[in-house]
Amino acid sequence: GxxxxxxxxxxxxxxxxxxxxxxxxxxxxxxIQWYKQRPGGHPVxxxxxxxxxEVKKQKRLTFQFGEAKKNSSLHITATQTTDVGTYFxxxxxxxxxxxxxxxxxxxxx
Amino acid sequence: EAQVTQNPRYLxxxxxxxxxxxxxxxxxxxxxxxxxxxxxxxxxxIYYSMNVEVTDKGDVPxxxxxxxxxxxxxxxxxxxxxxxxxxxxxxxxxxxxGGNYGYTFGSGxxxxxx
Numbered sequence: 450g451x452x453x454x455x456x457x458x459x460x461x462x463x464x465x466x467x468x469x470x471x472x473x474x475x476x477x478x479x480x481i482q483w484y485k486q487r488p489g490g491h492p493v494x495x496x497x498x499x500x501x502x503e504v505k506k507q508k509r510l511t512f513q514f515g516e517a518k519k520n521s522s523l524h525i526t527a528t529q530t531t532d533v534g535t536y537f538x539x540x541x542x543x544x545x546x547x548x549x550x551x552x553x554x555x556x557x558x
Numbered sequence: 559e560a561q562v563t564q565n566p567r568y569l570x571x572x573x574x575x576x577x578x579x580x581x582x583x584x585x586x587x588x589x590x591x592x593x594x595x596x597x598x599x600x601x602x603x604i605y606y607s608m609n610v611e612v613t614d615k616g617d618v619p620x621x622x623x624x625x626x627x628x629x630x631x632x633x634x635x636x637x638x639x640x641x642x643x644x645x646x647x648x649x650x651x652x653x654x655x656g657g658n659y660g661y662t663f664g665s666g667x668x669x670x671x672x
């Protein structure tokens with residue numbers, strides 16, 4: 450079945466440093482979504498990318514969808530303590546949305 | 559407020575005692591799904607429903623049942639819970655299809671089976 454791999458699993462950064470998480474799918478995706486889960490919370494939808502090579506920005510967050518529609522990345526510029534949490538990608542193929550394992554971001558003030 | 563409501567938030571039960579986790583959404587969403595979240599394994603889909611009376615297995619359906627008799631409700635049933643079903647469970651809904659729109663998640667149910 451479809452597999453979505455996400456790396457790294459954990460990332461510690463100093464506040465102000467940049468952060469990137471990568472997502473790779475075993476199959477070509479129709480779209481990819483990104484979610485953020487704060488500690489003790491539930492996943493919250495951030496954004497969806499649909500087109501090959503698409504780049505979207507939300508303030509300090511930049512999302513990219515690969516040309517082959519099999520990979521994606523989330524980059525956070527100048528992290529803040531409010532960015533702490535686990536970031537999940539989720540790739541759609543057919544009627545299934547498959548989540549990656551998530552990257553847990555920890556930010557030292 | 560648009561939301562997905564799960565109950566209970568926390569549940570401790572004994573092996574073999576049937577239980578139901580309820581999920582309700584007020585957004586008139588067609589698609590609903592159940593996930594379990596375990597450390598290091600991310601979110602794994604248990605069952606999903608494309609619409610009323612239409613349900614299908616996800617990646618890890620063994621030991622679970624669901625029903626979709628009304629559009630707003632999608633309960634998760636564990637007929638005979640076992641300790642390996644100890645997990646954090648999330649219900650989610652979206653407007654239509656399997657991933658054309660972002661999912662709205664409930665607050666989660668932390669289940670412990672002893």
